[in-house]
Amino acid sequence: MSKKPELLVTAGSIPQLQKFIAAGADAVIIGEQKYGMRLPGEFKIENIREAVSIAKQAGVKIYVAVNNIMDNQLLEELPAYLAEVQQAGADAIVFGDPSVLMIVREAAPDLKLHWNAEMTSTNYRTAAYWAKRGAKRIVAARELNMEQVIEMKEHLPNMEVEVQVHGMTNIYHSKRNLVKSYMSHQNERNHASEDVHSQDVSKDRGLFLIEQERQDEKYPIYEDINGTHIMSSDDICMIENIHELLEGQIDSLKIEGLMKSDVYNETAIRAYRQAIDAYIADPENYTFQDEWLEAIQQVQDPERELTFGFFFKEQVY
Amino acid sequence: MLTSERPVLKGKRNRLDKPELLAPAGNLEKLKFAIHYGADAVYIGGQKYGLRSNADNFSFEEMREGVEFAKKYGAKVFVATNIYAHNEDIEGIEEYLRNLEEVGISAIIAADPVIIETAQRVAPRLEVHVSTQQSIMNWQTVKFWKEEGAPRVVLARETSLQEIYEMKQHVDIEIEAFIHGAMCSSYSGRCVLSNHFTDRDSNRGGCCQSCRWKYDLFEDGRPDLDEIMSEEEAAQHPVLEQFKVGITQLPLFKQEDNQFSMGSKDLCMIEHLPDLIEVGVDSFKIEGRMKSIHYVATVVNVYRQVIDSYMADPENYVLKPEWIEEINKAANRPLNTGFFYDTPDHEDHIYEPEEKAAPYDFAGLVLDYEAETGMATIQQRNHFKPGQVVEFFGPNGTFFKQTVEEIWDESGVLLDAARHPLQRIRMKVEQPVQYFDMMRKKNGK
Structure with a gap:
């Protein structure tokens, strides 16, 4: 029997958290956009406390995202926030900015740390560097391939490795307000007097970009207090190859729930739950069941392709 | 165009040491021009680990010659080793860094801790400058890198003058800031558009500048699945049918509108150097390892004069109009002041078709x-x-x-x-x- 890996999801509200736990999640990422990046919804500190108590009863872990690129002003609030997160009983925080490491040492030394620098967590030596400085887990960049991810784990026996297996990924993050800037530019040029600031440019609006020569690819774009985010036009779906990651002893498999309906996320969670459980019960005789993938395809937006992300791709530079 | 002087920092002064003018040098000839025209230091790319895989990067022999040339002027040579390494890039880092140290390079500019740590271990005479690719935006992070042994950090381009001032108040470290040239409109390193559009790895030098391409902006007019069906219904009905409710693609532009783009105007701080000097920036960095000799010589020449003129007599310093005229002769994009004073808005981006050639x-x-x-x-x-x-x-x-x-x-x-x-x-x-x-x-x- 192999060790049991974790099925991790993101949630944006208490009801979502409950639904996703019921669907089979082992751990849930939550947080507040002021401190954490690209979250499906807001969990203020009192919501985090509630989430922890719900999760504890179900034997589920709560990770709080504190992975923004911090500025001086936020530093003033971080010590109190991190102390409160620790006190709330969060199982870990997710961080990328070294300032969080500095503040945790002082203000919340018992907090477990997951290092996630998004596109820039790309090799095992750098992961080991952050492990030496307190991180217990590395969240691998989504631009790595299967071989690189497996090799990373081989080199990090004492560090947990988390890999995203399903959903969209961020492909561009700017501090600029690019959508509103464009709308202002249009207004100015057309001598229109619309109030750009009343325009909804949040992730709920369903905005997307199309590049001239790639008409089939729709790249979601939205703004929040952390700037502008552009997301992948495809959804990673590794359910057919999940056994490769399980054989590779990957510790945590993440389903990104951002910009997806609850129905969708629950379906995805259930499918991966079944696959993981089937593998763990009997790795030798594990076979992939088409119905797992079909369940996801049933709720998959036909405008968005299910792909293997970069897992089986060769990139050049 | 350039904005007018805003006296936001009057009375705030960190120090008045003479700052360094740091210029790009895409090859040996450009290195010589950059230094001859007034750069105190240049940064170059070697055959590996740099983010400009398309540039004609330096061999170790050329580096040696460049270092020799620089020495005559009392100038330094830095090497950009600013990729985010993948597992397969790890082997070879030690040897490469030892070679850099051996040919007389003064510092590396690095983002990835594997490179930073290796340099400190195997090539201790190489200074490590933490790259802008690390998106350093606050003083605790600056302090972290100082404690990790870095004598210098290159700030994120999103940092304001006020924030730089505060960093200098909290941490005694050299601060390098970009003052001129093209800018990533994303946080540096937080962009994999090239990976998605062309399978080229942007954080290992494959960037194909997709941010400067043109896009159409749409809105998805379909309702959210959760609004039209419950989980039970979803289990019983062909869900795909539900995606056909509403219009998938509502254009948010008129036919005659310019298209959407993330492309930014270029940075130019020529009118505001005194502000940068007074908040305590130690090194002024010009972007452009891919730029021409004419560009490098012209831009370096002007900033050299501005710095020297200000440092000679800060009280009576006046900006000469001919400096701005000179800078504009090498500019191939409209200019702005980035994030130093406030967050860029629509006037700081390029939506019109680009006029690529310098005048x-x-x-x-x-x-x-x-x-x-x-x-x-x-x-x-x-x-x-x-x-x-x-x-x-x-x-x-x-x-x-x-x-x-x-x-x-x-x-x-x-x-x-x-x-x-x-x-x-x-x-x-x-x-x-x-x-x-x-x-x-x-x-x-």
């Missing part, structure tokens, strides 16, 4: 000058011919205009035009010139 080009390099005859020997760098107006300029702001009269080749044959690259041309010049002075002409004439 002036490098026509010839002065090799020699005879004072008695007023004759100069000029190495051709671009087509020029009699009748054209050219400008001569050299370090320290020497400058004059003249019309090209008769031109000869080396054997004294009268020419109708200087056609051949690197051909040695003789011509009369109206004022004394010297080796390394440059002759430019307006583009398209």
Whole structure:
């Protein structure tokens, strides 16, 4: 029997958290956009406390995202926030900015740390560097391939490795307000007097970009207090190859729930739950069941392709 | 265009040491020009681990020659080793860094801790400057890198003057900031558009500048699945049908509108250098390892004069209009002040089709000058011919205009035009010139 890996999801509200736990999640990422990046919804500190108590009863872990690129002003609030997160009983925080490491040492030394620098967590030596400085887990960049991810784990026996297996990924993050800037530019040029600031440019609006020569690819774009985010036009779906990651002893498999309906996320969670459980019960005789993938395809937006992300791709530079 | 001076930092002063002018050098020749025209230090790329895989990067031999040249001017050479390494890149880092140390490189500019840590271990004489790719935006992070042994950090381009001032108040460390050139509109390193569009890894030097492409902006007019069906319904009905409710693609632009783009105007802090000096920026960095010799020489030359002029007498410093004019001769995009004063808005982005060419080009390099005859020997760098107006300029702001009269080749044959690259041309010049002075002409004439 192999060790049991974790099925991790993101949630944006208490009801979502409950639904996703019921669907089979082992751990849930939550947080507040002021401190954490690209979250499906807001969990203020009192919501985090509630989430922890719900999760504890179900034997589920709560990770709080504190992975923004911090500025001086936020530093003033971080010590109190991190102390409160620790006190709330969060199982870990997710961080990328070294300032969080500095503040945790002082203000919340018992907090477990997951290092996630998004596109820039790309090799095992750098992961080991952050492990030496307190991180217990590395969240691998989504631009790595299967071989690189497996090799990373081989080199990090004492560090947990988390890999995203399903959903969209961020492909561009700017501090600029690019959508509103464009709308202002249009207004100015057309001598229109619309109030750009009343325009909804949040992730709920369903905005997307199309590049001239790639008409089939729709790249979601939205703004929040952390700037502008552009997301992948495809959804990673590794359910057919999940056994490769399980054989590779990957510790945590993440389903990104951002910009997806609850129905969708629950379906995805259930499918991966079944696959993981089937593998763990009997790795030798594990076979992939088409119905797992079909369940996801049933709720998959036909405008968005299910792909293997970069897992089986060769990139050049 | 450039914004006017805003006195937001009056009364705030961190220190007044003379800052370093740090220039890009895409190859050995550019290195020589950058240093001759006034750079205190240059940064270059080697054969590996740099983010400009398309540039004609330096071999170790060329680095050695570059370091020798720089030494004569008391200047330093830094090497950009600023990729985010993948597992397979790890082998070879040690040897590469030892070689850099051995050829006399002063510092590396690195983002990935594997490179930072390896340098500290195997090449201790190499200073480690933490790259802008680390998106350093706050003083605790600055302090972290200081404690990790880095003598210098290159700040994220999103940092404001006020924030730099606060960093200097909290941490005693050298701060390097970009003051001129093209900018990523994303947080540096937080962009994999190239990976998605072209399978080229942007964080290992494969960036294909997809942020400067044009896009159409749409809105998805379909309702959210959760709004139209419950989980039970979803389990029983063909869900895909539900995606057909509403319009998938509502355009948010009119036919005649400019398209959406993330492309930013270029950074230019020529009018605001005193602010940067006073908040305590230690090194002023010019972007552009892929830029031309003419660009590097012109931009370095102007900033050299601004820094020297201000440092000589801060109280009575005045910005000369000809400095701005000079900068504009090398600019190939409209300019702005980035995040130093406030967050860029629509006026700071480029939606119109881009005019790529700079208004002036490098026509010839002065090799020699005879004072008695007023004759100069000029190495051709671009087509020029009699009748054209050219400008001569050299370090320290020497400058004059003249019309090209008769031109000869080396054997004294009268020419109708200087056609051949690197051909040695003789011509009369109206004022004394010297080796390394440059002759430019307006583009398209």
